[in-house]
Amino acid sequence: MESSRSPLQGTYKPTTLQQLSYGPNSVKDNLLAALPKEDSRAFIVTGNSLATKTPLVKEVEELLGKERHAVTFSKIKQHAPVKELDEAVEVVLKAQGDHPIDTIISIGGGSPIDSAKAISFRVYEKTGHYLRHIAIPTTLSAAECTFGAGFTQPDGTKQAISQPGTLPTHVFYDPRFGAHTPPxxxxxxxxxxxxxxxxxxxxxxxxxxxxxxxxxxxxxxxxxxxxxxxxxxxxxxxxxxxxxxxxxxxxxxxxxxxxxxxxxxxxxxxxxxxxxxxxxxxxxxxxxxxxxxxxxxxxxxxxxxxxxxxxxxxxxxxxxxxxxxxxxxxxxxxxxxxxxxxxxxxxxxxxxxxxxxxxxxxxxxxxxxxxxxxxxxxxxxxxxxxxxxxx
Structure with a gap:
């Protein structure tokens, strides 16, 4: 019995979230510690507006530094079109080499976060390894809370995946990132x-x-x-x-x-x-x-x-x-x-x-x-x- 109201009985199985950080400067104070290794390389997934019209993405890039920041992919659009996901996966795979990318950082709302999950899963299909997913939400969509992700096929219909390995291990609720979101x-x-x-x-x-x-x-x-x-x-x-x-x-x-x-x-x-x-x-x-x-x-x-x-x-x-x-x-x-x-x-x-x-x-x-x-x-x-x- 996993449902729990009537009768009052149930079983709750937690997700794989490791850390939730919130409040002012939570990204600045805690992001580097969320990386899996000292020499980790991170792939940032975000949208064009956040990358070009706010200082947020650049701040994360500078926080990571040149050695930890591999690539920023800022082509994610509303509803996560599959074409952009395919392109992002190719970028990750080409950037592997001797010092592979092991982390994906999503900055934005539901589309970048779901895209990061889908990219991580597709990388897993190619390499056998998920990317550690760190989420920095800028909206209240709560996409960071589940291991399900939706993306859009060319005909406009939505396709979904549900893979526990894509769930963000670390989530940062920093009000500075929310303050740049259109009200x-x-x-x-x-x-x-x-x-x-x-x-x-x-x-x-x-x-x-x-x-x-x-x-x-x-x-x-x-x-x-x-x-x-x-x-x-x-x-x-x-x-x-x-x-x-x-x-x-x-x-x-x-x-x-x-x-x-x-x-x-x-x-x-x-x-x-x-x-x-x-x-x-x-x-x-x-x-x-x-x-x-x-x-x-x-x-x-x-x-x-x-x-x-x-x-x-x-x-x-x-x-x-x-x-x-x-x-x-x-x-x-x-x-x-x-x-x-x-x-x-x-x-x-x-x-x-x-x-x-x-x-x-x-x-x-x-x-x-x-x-x-x-x-x-x-x-x-x-x-x-x-x-x-x-x-």
Whole structure:
């Protein structure tokens, strides 16, 4: 038994994370000690904007020094296109020689971090050795918390890998790195972190301790500090609190969880890379509505969602779990509106002619199958109605 709420029983298997450092100067004070050897060589993976429009990447290069810094690859784009990953792997392999690269440092949001995982895995396939992955996040996507990674095929669809050897062994939450992130990006990825924390509450194999319990604290922190960040996006304490909330939203998932996180995430993958919508924005679109749909899916799910209410400022519960769970969905939609991220698929230039395609992707092809059960048909219709409401 690995699920843990009902009955209250479970098994939590930690990941291979070795160190979490946070707060001002955490990168400067601790990065070199995270390298596997004194003569390690590091390959930096980042995006063009971070490399050219901020001093952050250059600071890391200077901290490493010429002997430890091998190459910086700054071509990573949104949703991690596979073409760039192939190019990066070739750069790593060509740079091996007598003094091989043994470390990969990702600087940025979900795309550079996922790309670093995919690059490490592909290097492993070629050499039999993973690169030590050190992550320096600049957003709240929490990609550094899992050993899963997604990248985009030429047709726009997402492909995933799940390899424990690609998980960052060291994570640095330095507010200086968050302070250079555009506020809209930082906030929207905060809703993505909220998406993780919410969907874990009704995930069938997420453990109560520590996964769901700490995710509840993440929900409270995100509801509290995202509005404060919007008012003052340079406050280092607020940035650090939000980084740690993002970690709590997904960092205690464990290595033994089974299946995807939930419907909001599945919809996010169906809407994200195929239509060029960042995953923070897909969560703004879907999460509140998914919660309201899940509230009506079963009494057990409604009860789990209703338990979130005290963590988002509503201490009084009614005797109706469905009503309380729907209120959680309304609170999420209100937070998204308050933060200025209420939007529609129409505004994101996704035509209504894509409805069937989106539903098919979000239901794993179930919408196209014949002879499905009544429960499956009800689920498909619920997803269809939800997507229609996003226009």
């Amino acid at each position: 809209d990006l930082f906030i929207s990825t905060g809703i993505r972190a909220l998406d993780h924390a919410i969907e874990l509450q009704y995930h069938p194999t997420a453990t109560w301790m520590p996964c769901q319990l700490l995710a509840l604290s993440a929900i409270k922190e995100l509801f509290t500090f995202l509005p404060k960040y919007k008012q003052d996006p340079q406050n280092p304490d607020t940035i650090t609190r939000l980084f740690l909330a993002a970690y709590a939203s997904l960092g205690f998932l464990g290595s033994n969880i089974k299946g995807g996180l939930g419907l909001s995430h599945t919809l996010g993958y169906a809407l994200g890379s195929p239509y060029g919508i960042p995953h923070g924005i897909t969560s703004c679109l879907t999460l509140g509505h998914v919660v309201k749909l899940k509230a009506r899916s079963s009494p057990a799910t409604a009860a789990k969602i209703a338990e979130i209410l005290p963590f988002i400022g509503t201490n009084t519960r009614s005797d109706d779990d469905v009503k309380d769970a729907e209120k959680v969905g309304d609170k999420i939609l209100e937070l998204v509106r308050q933060l200025g991220f209420k939007t529609t698929l129409t505004k994101k230039n996704v035509g209504r002619d894509q409805l069937d395609v989106i539903v098919e992707r979000a239901t794993g092809g179930l919408s196209k199958k014949e002879g499905i059960s009544g429960e499956e048909r009800e689920m498909v219709e619920g997803v269809r109605k939800l997507v229609e409401g996003l226009y």
